[in-house]
Amino acid sequence: MVAAPTWVATSATAGLRHNADLPTTIEALAGPVDLTPPVALSAPAGSAIEHVSRSALRDSQGAPTSAATSTSEAVAAAECSGVVSGAMSNGRLTAANLCDLWQKPYKDRADAVVTAFAMNDAFTAKFGRPMCLTSGYRTYEEQAALRAAEPGIAAAAGTSNHGWGLAIDFCPNTYGGAAGVWLRVNGPKFGWDNPSWARPGGSGAFEPWHWEYVAGVKALAK
Ligand SMILES: [Zn+2]
Numbered sequence: 001m002v003a004a005p006t007w008v009a010t011s012a013t014a015g016l017r018h019n020a021d022l023p024t025t026i027e028a029l030a031g032p033v034d035l036t037p038p039v040a041l042s043a044p045a046g047s048a049i050e051h052v053s054r055s056a057l058r059d060s061q062g063a064p065t066s067a068a069t070s071t072s073e074a075v076a077a078a079e080c081s082g083v084v085s086g087a088m089s090n091g092r093l094t095a096a097n098l099c100d101l102w103q104k105p106y107k108d109r110a111d112a113v114v115t116a117f118a119m120n121d122a123f124t125a126k127f128g129r130p131m132c133l134t135s136g137y138r139t140y141e142e143q144a145a146l147r148a149a150e151p152g153i154a155a156a157a158g159t160s161n162h163g164w165g166l167a168i169d170f171c172p173n174t175y176g177g178a179a180g181v182w183l184r185v186n187g188p189k190f191g192w193d194n195p196s197w198a199r200p201g202g203s204g205a206f207e208p209w210h211w212e213y214v215a216g217v218k219a220l221a222k
């Protein structure tokens with residue numbers, strides 16, 4: 001419904017600007033807060049549902065109540081800088097370079113997370129529920145354990161894009177059916193795609209649930 005790349009490119013900056021203006025808890029409780037996103041990525045049809053689900057998630061995670069009062073995508077950007085820095089090693093990302101996804105306990109690299117939030121907001125507006133996740137960032141040890149348990153499927157530790165915080169695995173109700181059709185059409189608009197190796201006839205295992213933040217993965221190859 002939107003040309004996401006343009007918005008994505010500015011979201012971190014917009015979020016930071018909003019962050020400086022974030023209301024205190026008292027202000028937030030006292031009345032409406034204007035955290036309208038910079039362009040028309042907000043979705044009137046599903047915004048109420050999105051608000052409820054995200055607020056519930058944030059509350060369960062003990063997030064600041066002031067953040068839970070807004071419905072906009074700007075909140076995600078404000079809570080996660082979207083900026084990564086410093087040397088990185090697969091499966092050894094620092095906390096500063098990771099942000100929470102909307103479903104506990106999953107995290108991913110900060111720049112991937114802000115784009116994933118935008119994608120999830122659009123998905124939620126369409127389907128009335130957030131995207132369901134089964135995996136995000138994995139530490140080196142977690143990937144090694146997975147490899148030991150599923151040697152035919154899981155990548156070796158140190159080689160998975162999950163270790164770079166650039167991959168998400170979705171639940172069947174998100175990558176399949178009508179949701180899956182939507183995801184394949186719209187995911188790339190937000191910078192996410194099911195890599196060619198994971199598709200039918202691809203060079204790797206068929207993994208329709210495995211999606212990657214394309215810009216981040218491309219940068220790794222340089
Ligand atoms: Zn995966």
